[in-house]
Amino acid sequence: MQLSMAHLIVLPVLLPLAFAALLAGLGERRRRAKAALSLLSCVLMLATAIALLLWVDRAATPGAFGVYLPGNWSVPFGIVLVVDRLSALMLVLSATAGLATLLFSLARWHRAGVHFHPLLQMQLMGLNGAFLTADLFNLFVFFEVLLAASYGLLLHGGGGPRVRAGLHYIAVNLFASLLFLVGVALLYGVTGTLNMADVAAKLSAVPASDRGLLHAAAALLGVAFLTKAAVWPLNFWLVPAYAAASTPVSALFAILTKVGAYAVLRLWTLCFPASAGASALFGGHVLVWAGLATLAFGAVGMMASQRLARLAGYSIIASSGTLVAATGFDDPALTAGALFYLASATLAAGAMFLLVELMDRARALEVDLPSAVVTDVRLPAFAETDRHADANLDDDQTVLIGRAIPAAVAFLGLAFMLATLVLAGLPPLSGFVAKVAMLDALLELPSGAGPYGGRGALFALQILSGLLAAIALSRIGMRLFWSPEDQSATRLRVAETAPVALLLGTCVALVVAAEPALRYMRDTADALHDPQQYIRTVLSARPLPYPSQVKP
Template identity: 70%
Template sequence: MTGWLSLPMQQLVIAPVLLPLVTAALLLLLGEQRRVAAVVLNLASTVAGLLLAAALLLWVDRQDAPAAFGIYLPGNWPVPMGIVLVADRLSALMMVLAGSAGLAALLFSLARWHRAGVHFHPLFQLQLMGLYGAFLTADLFNLFVFFEVLLAASYGLLMHGGGGHRVRAGLHYIAINLVASLLFLIGVALIYGVTGTLNMADIAQKLSQVPDSDRGLLGAGAAILSIAFLAKAAVWPLNFWLPPAYAAAGAPVSALFAILTKVGVYAVLRLWTLCFPASAGPWALFGGEVLVWGGLATLAFGALGMMASQRLDRLAGFSVIASSGTLLATIGFDSPALGAGALFYLASSTLAGCALFLLVELIERARQVELAPLADDDDHLPDFIDAEPRDDANLDDEEQVLIGRAIPAALAFLGLAFILCTLVVAGLPPLSGFIAKLAMLSALLAAPPGPAGAVAGQALFALLIVSGLLATTALLRVGVRHFWAPQNRPPPRLRVTECVPIALLLSGCLLLVVRGETALTYTRATADALHQPQLYIDAVFRARPVAERTAP
């Protein structure tokens, strides 16, 4: 085993995968009759997984930037023969985001959603296992395995609660992901046939040794693999499945799904920076223009989709598409400064998207509650309405006194949470979305144009601003309809378990503002490490199996 970590830290690298796996097995043994025990076990495991991810993030952050790697060999086989798990700045960041989204979704589901169907808790843990494993694995085959684990769990979670609308949306979701998985296998097979390895670091090292006669096959394998990842990342035009699927799923499931498209983005970012850096000779920045223009098209499609959406749940789905397009476009520019801002944007948009999906159910539920007509007798009027208003009093559209009217706490919470989500998603000051977009815009002004040219840089600059304007308009329109327009409805009733996760997610966005410089320092170090792939390659190949102890 490598000496990069002390013995306790070595175990942390594998723990985020083993913990949900063991928990899912125990939850299956508990069955559906012991719901209280299942809730406690699921909650404890999810919190422990988030703490493990946070511990790994803190560890890599304390190392010399950007060379911070924790490596674990599960089968104790030498590299590149065996499985390798690698915890670096990027994987640790992604695991913390997955754990945060998972904890928020689970807390929200405890109000009622976990009882809407069977096997919710085991599927939830398997989903987390697939997410953590995909972020940690360092070889293509196990990346495929963890992709299938999280997708299989997501199929069950999407159908959780039943209903024809979920079945229809789920069929499209399953079909597109099965096709993407098939392309994944074909791409992996072609790459393995040419390079003779599945280890990502080994593939990156052997690219320059591929003979000219095999370069066509390698390019085809890389392109097919990229299509699989881009389909999972919801790139245009392969993202038609996302808005209906995310809108049909239950609120906690949709919130957890906010991180799923980021898995595809992560895979593209990891493999593209590792295998096709600017120093890769004939393979330098392979497919960079496709990433840039595909990302720009996806961003424009997501922004227009938000403007065209009349339903808040579909609007939230299009916001996920817009964030995915932003990230894919920034990857193709191959700029560490732009990448640092994009990683900050990744954290901010994921937390806000997750909170927005949870808010959708609460806001829509509030709209469905009708208020009984007010009695004609003044004695039955609510206390906040003056039966005989003064002539100089401020009146609303129904000629009821505005002065002294208290806003119900539940409505105030929903309104404030929606405003904060709007500010983050649209990138308006003073929240984390603005910091992220400002960092990206500053990098675009200072950085070279990249492989796609100056026109692409100008297009991204303009789209970042215009998409924010469109998102603001779309969300304000929804806000006016739900919170401002006169409606004859009582204040909504909210459960604490539904409010706490939303508050925690938005607190994370606020924390990114308060500790903005610290967070940007971390994302800069992460981007620097990604653009020095030799550090990753050297760290993986320095890992050694643990020597077996012989009896004296």
């Protein structure tokens, strides 16, 4: 790989870090300058992420990797950043969610508290670092960076509900971080290394006497990651926290939960593949059934929700359960479909969170007109001849023909419909393509695949969860859009509609480019389920010679 392109790997970490430091030094009075700089950072991050994705996708083999040694130390002693198809995909999702969050906040939310822009940049830095790092200790560091920033963002805007939800959120994540640290310490004691590729290479040499300690370390790490991925029963904190957060922060948190699911997918396929001997597929049945329970819990929660914000939170739980359950089957075709679903569900959930505020605002503008006003409505001349005809009349006997739908209402209705189609997995959008890919992969599996009939359970839950999601979203949509009350005209700003259009437009683009997108996901899954390519590439990376060592 070209050295100039390899330097791009570190930019998703350096860009938000540098801009966060700059924004923190500007103070709160220069809001326009801070907004402009923050927007520049997000645009550059998205451009860098897309460039990295195209770079690794051009490789002729599924295992396309770029390795960067920031300290120029030999592997496994120094920090290592690795970009492959999976991490590049997550970088694009993170940058897209970050840009949408920032655009929406520029309407008003970035003025609701202090240090919004530096916190947003640090959040993106932690996300990008977690997706790029190739060693467990730095994964812990980036986890703590993104969590520290998320604590401030969750409390942004103040208020009792945010403080109460924030305390639960902080307590649960601190406990998960403690488990993470203990698991890392145990793993280091067994293997003597924390580099992911080096750990995977040394697992086969772990003596039988230490195998139990190895599995205990993996179990602790798994609990920490699954807690952050909101897997049942460790997900009681998510819905209250996400529903209480400000609108743009909730949209950004749609990608936050996927960090735990990403860590599970990355480490489980790397360290416990079918070729791992005595530790082969360790904990796979736990992933399958924990994912199935999470998917069922999310689907039932969506059906029981009466508020759109809580429903969107449960949809995130359902998507995490789908990805975790699919991971446990250790099937590349199923993993590919789950990755396509991950991208679609994350974008649609982010858009749904943004729509919550816009739709609540439209609902709050409803007015009950007095009956005298209603009876004084002048009908068109053609309607005066047949005042008692009930065709094309609303509940107030007002003619519907020729009545224009306000542009804001039309936008909200269309956006809500598109997000509903994606989250419910209905045709013709990307959620449907993802579910068909997963169902097709499940049908190709042997009848006994999955622990204790997990194959049939996942197949049935995929269909049932989509049905429940469609019913729940349709019910809320009818209440919000088909209510008979007259409404005042709703005004939407470009800064509020553009991020929704960005997220849902990306879902539409996934359908238009479904074939290359599915091919990309298949190549990503093939590389994940063949970890030897990752191990060889990382361990073979060599530091560059210092200028004094280069011969003239």
